[in-house]
Amino acid sequence: MRGNFQGEIKMKQTLIVLMLGLFLCSDAANAKGCIKGAVVGAVAGHVAGHHAVAGAVAGCAVGHAVAKKQEQDKKAAEKLQNAPPAPAR
Numbered sequence: 374m375r376g377n378f379q380g381e382i383k384m385k386q387t388l389i390v391l392m393l394g395l396f397l398c399s400d401a402a403n404a405k406g407c408i409k410g411a412v413v414g415a416v417a418g419h420v421a422g423h424h425a426v427a428g429a430v431a432g433c434a435v436g437h438a439v440a441k442k443q444e445q446d447k448k449a450a451e452k453l454q455n456a457p458p459a460p461a462r
Contacts, residue, residue: 410436
């Protein structure tokens with residue numbers, strides 16, 4: 374019975390940390406990639422040794438960085454596409 378109670382407390386702590394992380398990343402511009410990365414990181418962290426929270430935090434950071442890079446690449450491609458053609462010689 375006692376082991377189940379401690380597991381319940383740990384689960385509540387994990388949920389609180391995840392909710393706090395989501396709250397801090399709630400701005401739409403900052404949240405891009407965070408949720409997806411957090412889910413993947415949590416699963417990977419859990420499989421790697423019950424480190425789901427650490428995995429979620431790292432996954433959120435990586436997911437956000439990847440989404441930001443993709444957005445920058447997209448803007449650069451649009452800028453090149455919309456650039457006026459070079460004058461003919």
